Amino acid sequence: MIVYKSCIRCNGDIHLKEDQYGQFLYCLQCGATTDVPRRIDVVGAEALANIA
Numbered sequence: 001m002i003v004y005k006s007c008i009r010c011n012g013d014i015h016l017k018e019d020q021y022g023q024f025l026y027c028l029q030c031g032a033t034t035d036v037p038r039r040i041d042v043v044g045a046e047a048l049a050n051i052a
């Protein structure tokens with residue numbers, strides 16, 4: 001699952017990843033990671049609903 005142009009740092013494309021701690025967003029451009037529940041609402045809660 002890739003969300004385009006949603007990185008909070010560089011506005012790059014982010015990839016939804018998951019480990020034992022849960023889901024997070026990983027930027028393909030700059031490598032920034034973002035917790036899903038915390039910052040995705042900047043992009044739009046509807047997008048998160050579609051992911052989940």
Ligand SMILES: [Zn+2]
Nearest residue numbers: 007010027030
């Ligand atoms: Zn980035």
